[in-house]
Amino acid sequence: MRILIDHDRCRGAGQCALNAPDLFDQSDDDGTVVLLDDSPPPELHGAARLAAALCPNAVIRVVDED
Secondary structure, three states: OEEEEOHHHOOOOOHHHHHOOOOEEEOOOOOOEEEOOOOOOHHHHHHHHHHHHHOOOOOEEEEOOO
């Protein structure tokens, strides 16, 4: 799995950091998303998908890799 972020669209809602704190944080400067791990271990895949689904601006994209 790979996580991709569209920083230009992020408005700092914070749903990613609230629901997947092992993968996402928020910038102290402007509150936008900070990706902590773009290639998470399998046990965090569900959290990554949840964060992507909850993002109101569709900033997070999850790509499954084989």
